[in-house]
Amino acid sequence: MATLGLTKPQRVVLFTEDDPLRLAGGRTLGPVEVAFETYGELSPERDNVVFVCHALTGDAHAAGEHPDDGRRGWWDNLIGPGKPVDTDRFFVVCPNLLGGCQGTTGPSSPNPETGHSYGRDFPILQMSDFVAVHRALLDHLGIERVMAAVGGSLGGMQVLQWAVEHPEQIEHAVVVAASARLSAQNIAFSAVAREAIMRDPDFQDGHYFESDKKPEIGLAIARMMAHITYLSDEAMTEKFGRRLQQGEEPGFRFGVDFQVESYLAHQGRSFLDRFDAMSYLYLTRVMDYYDPFADPDAVTRVAAGGTHFLVVSFDTDWRFSTSHSREIVRTLEHAGVPVSFREIRSPWGHDSFLLQPPGYHPTVQAFLDHADDCRAQRGGA
């Protein structure tokens, strides 16, 4: 199948110090710069937009080949010519999210008041702050509505929040492996990850950016732990089992001996090159507090706005299990919101949303084809 070629990373300043972003928590933030990529062509009617929201550690490079290092986008199997998010028909927009560390303003960005990185002075964010920035980016691109917003995990939560606040702007919402309300266990894993970062002596109360030390041990521990929760027990058994890294005989030693240990150590190490510990703190905390349906009017607003939903879960995902998706579906259905729901059989746990277990991509494709049909009918009417 054809894939996208070289992509063109872009940046835009959407809010300035004089005209800052007003955050849900009451503070303001400016400047706000956003890194994003686009794929495909915007239709003359500007009605073929698919907005892609990334997960906790994703970035704007969702598809195609990065011009710097050639790496393919994190959702390259879903987005491209002839793929479910079909760049021959759709104009795809994917930004790095607010608070991140891959081009969009976050805790590592310079604080105009001090000239140094914000560090812990960066304001606490909420899910609707992500949406505000996404909307500003659309505005900048001259787009009023999106045919579809698509996201997995934290990306799905952004899509849900967007539909809760501005359903009139989202014709179709694809919410994959997400949650509208983290469980105590979900919060617990993130809490321990944050403890590992914040108690690292090199954390320096969040002001490590100007020093030559970073809380690398804490961030690696956080990442290793998170990786366990992204894979199912079955997937780990299939992928690693009890196989040893070298030879047949167990080494009876500390340090890496089993293959699964080597995998985790690698995941922890390589994460340090591409992710910032403060962004990890800020973004995980947004997820903990997220609870859109605590406001009983929220779902009524969605129902009035007319967004159609596709909610997808994976049967071995124990990070955001099917019960999380079912809760979203039940709440929406109860208010009369049109929802398609599909639990996909997949051995790969939470990571499944990035992979291609049978039935997953065809489900997304069918939903987006339907969205495209609606658009065509509207165009022809």
Added chain:
Amino acid sequence: MATLGLTKPQRVVLFTEDDPLRLAGGRTLGPVEVAFETYGELSPERDNVVFVCHALTGDAHAAGEHPDDGRRGWWDNLIGPGKPVDTDRFFVVCPNLLGGCQGTTGPSSPNPETGHSYGRDFPILQMSDFVAVHRALLDHLGIERVMAAVGGSLGGMQVLQWAVEHPEQIEHAVVVAASARLSAQNIAFSAVAREAIMRDPDFQDGHYFESDKKPEIGLAIARMMAHITYLSDEAMTEKFGRRLQQGEEPGFRFGVDFQVESYLAHQGRSFLDRFDAMSYLYLTRVMDYYDPFADPDAVTRVAAGGTHFLVVSFDTDWRFSTSHSREIVRTLEHAGVPVSFREIRSPWGHDSFLLQPPGYHPTVQAFLDHADDCRAQRGGA
């Protein structure tokens, strides 16, 4: 129901420097001192012994009231007058295990060669080293065989190993919430815990005992993470849900806000007072490598020895799920070993083995009553 009163902590040197313990890995260890407690009276025939093996962070104080601080034993609900492990009928022995830090020789004990704590010079242990010390303790007490050996989690693994090596010494084996072969996910959690400890700057390559710093951050992180795996998702939801520590309104801040965060922080902190990081490393590593049935003769030996088994699992235990117990049961049954198996419904996850979900204690009681009957019949013959 009656409970045991004050208990009497005891210690005995079972191996000396001149007559050391020969470890499975080839090294020797001496002296080996063992802390233990006993409850009830040894019968004149010395045939009423129940040997209790503790889990990863347990100790010799399994039941009754500790004379120092009054705290009740960790299995006080199971062991006592009229309880399933009935101290009116049985003589109960519970030692702290080798490599531990609660009275029995471990990495924090003085190395006779240096006069300082062993630290990382302590030899790597294997499951059968625990059994060797248990057997030496029995020998010291003048006991040849035990009516039953009982253990949960790592305790159950010791019981299993004992039956694998010396089934003639164990008439009945009670193996609760255990595993004969850790999964990749099990190993992964322990690997990250060990990383947190070993990468703590205060770890000092395992020789922190003579300094005024200990890897407390690493050990607390390890404990917090482990605690998540001891509880089921459901149990955490019931126990904490998304409730906040104070008030109704979320604080939108880092640090402890949700009750589950407060619980984990407390678990991490209080663990530091009673457990040593090096013991944590050594004991978890024993579990990783444990794989008794990799030796195809092992189960044949059990079958020849005549040990009767009770294997118990809990349906929401995801640390050592029912599938781990089923593997033990299948392997034993296949070789013709008599096995009773019961999966208990319990919301509490792995922690269930320390609690009293319906059906659990009666199952253990019935098995031990049967063991007692066998004893009586033998006595009457």
